[in-house]
Amino acid sequence: MRRNAHGNVPLVFSDEVADALATGKPVVALESNVITHGLPYPDNAATARKVEQAVRSGGAVPATIGIEGGRILIGMTEADIERFASTPGIPKVSSRDMPVILAQGGMGATTVASSLVAAELAHIPFFSSAGIGGVHRGAERSMDISSDLIQFTRSKVAVVCAGAKSILDLNLTLEFLETHCVPVISYRFDDFPAFYCLSSGLRSPHRMDDEALIARAIENHWALGNDNGILITRPINAEDAIDSREVDAVISKAMVTAEKEGVRGNALTKYLMRAVDKVTEGRSAKANMSVLISTAELAGRIAVAHAQLQPRPS
Numbered sequence: 001m002r003r004n005a006h007g008n009v010p011l012v013f014s015d016e017v018a019d020a021l022a023t024g025k026p027v028v029a030l031e032s033n034v035i036t037h038g039l040p041y042p043d044n045a046a047t048a049r050k051v052e053q054a055v056r057s058g059g060a061v062p063a064t065i066g067i068e069g070g071r072i073l074i075g076m077t078e079a080d081i082e083r084f085a086s087t088p089g090i091p092k093v094s095s096r097d098m099p100v101i102l103a104q105g106g107m108g109a110t111t112v113a114s115s116l117v118a119a120e121l122a123h124i125p126f127f128s129s130a131g132i133g134g135v136h137r138g139a140e141r142s143m144d145i146s147s148d149l150i151q152f153t154r155s156k157v158a159v160v161c162a163g164a165k166s167i168l169d170l171n172l173t174l175e176f177l178e179t180h181c182v183p184v185i186s187y188r189f190d191d192f193p194a195f196y197c198l199s200s201g202l203r204s205p206h207r208m209d210d211e212a213l214i215a216r217a218i219e220n221h222w223a224l225g226n227d228n229g230i231l232i233t234r235p236i237n238a239e240d241a242i243d244s245r246e247v248d249a250v251i252s253k254a255m256v257t258a259e260k261e262g263v264r265g266n267a268l269t270k271y272l273m274r275a276v277d278k279v280t281e282g283r284s285a286k287a288n289m290s291v292l293i294s295t296a297e298l299a300g301r302i303a304v305a306h307a308q309l310q311p312r313p314s
């Protein structure tokens with residue numbers, strides 16, 4: 001077991017990830033909340049393996065993050081994935097929950113935010129998740145803004161995703177990222193995507209079509225002295241996309257019932273996602289798998305392009 005240099009939070013590296021980091025191979029970190037709170041067992045274990053495989057097909061090594069026994073797992077073995085997927089009641093752990101769950105010694109499923117904390121401690125500059133958290137609709141009253149966004153302003157990690165679900169206010173989410181100097185680049189697409197919908201209806205601040213150039217932009221961001229994140233989005237494959245009008249109608253209704261039922265705080269994201277899944281049935285399951293895989297695969301390719309960057313001529 002290796003410990004990070006500037007603290008005593010123990011990081012436990014899988015052999016594969018330890019070897020990749022020691023030999024300079026590209027690594028992509030992945031969250032585990034999607035395993036424990038996304039799908040029922042055993043579909044969740046199969047999905048986690050497929051997402052890891054997608055990172056590999058992009059040419060990088062996957063490092064699924066989790067918390068167990070007071071330690072942070074950096075890279076899961078097959079047995080780890082199986083345990084996280086099949087153990088009921090593993091709590092969702094975001095950045096603010098990490099110190100407590102580590103002290104208590106139980107298992108914890110990391111969100112985007114807490115996975116970024118772990119990735120940075122482990123010196124992994126790439127992370128992939130299909131959907132990030134953001135500013136919730138009605139946040140002007142509820143103040144519900146995902147810690148994922150706050151963590152982008154703190155962790156020097158590039159995040160590849162399919163944007164965020166339109167359960168959120170995507171306009172305010174983009175505003176937040178602009179205010180906090182987090183670059184957003186859309187890969188081979190003009191708009192900011194909305195997870196299982198191709199477009200959020202909002203233009204992305206930037207579009208880039210080439211992995212090597214994206215890798216250069218990431219490096220430039222950090223060379224300019226920024227020590228925060230950078231977001232790269234890839235829309236769902238068109239054939240798996242769901243119509244945004246259909247999704248919007250379901251969300252509007254679910255927002256009303258959530259308020260009536262008193263669903264709030266960190267339970268709201270899952271509640272709204274379930275509502276959409278129920279109405280769109282098999283299609284959202286297919287769309288989910290599609291974005292999980294396409295974002296992980298692109299993250300792998302960009303991590304490879306980043307590892308191959310030539311030093312800048314001086």
Ligand code: PSU
Binds near residue numbers: 094
């Ligand atoms: N959005 C999705 N799928 C998810 C999540 C968000 O489309 O699984 C999960 C991720 O783990 C994300 C977290 O980091 O929800 C954000 O939760 P909250 O909004 O409570 O910060």
Ligand code: MN
Binds near residue numbers: 147265
């Ligand atoms: Mn929240």
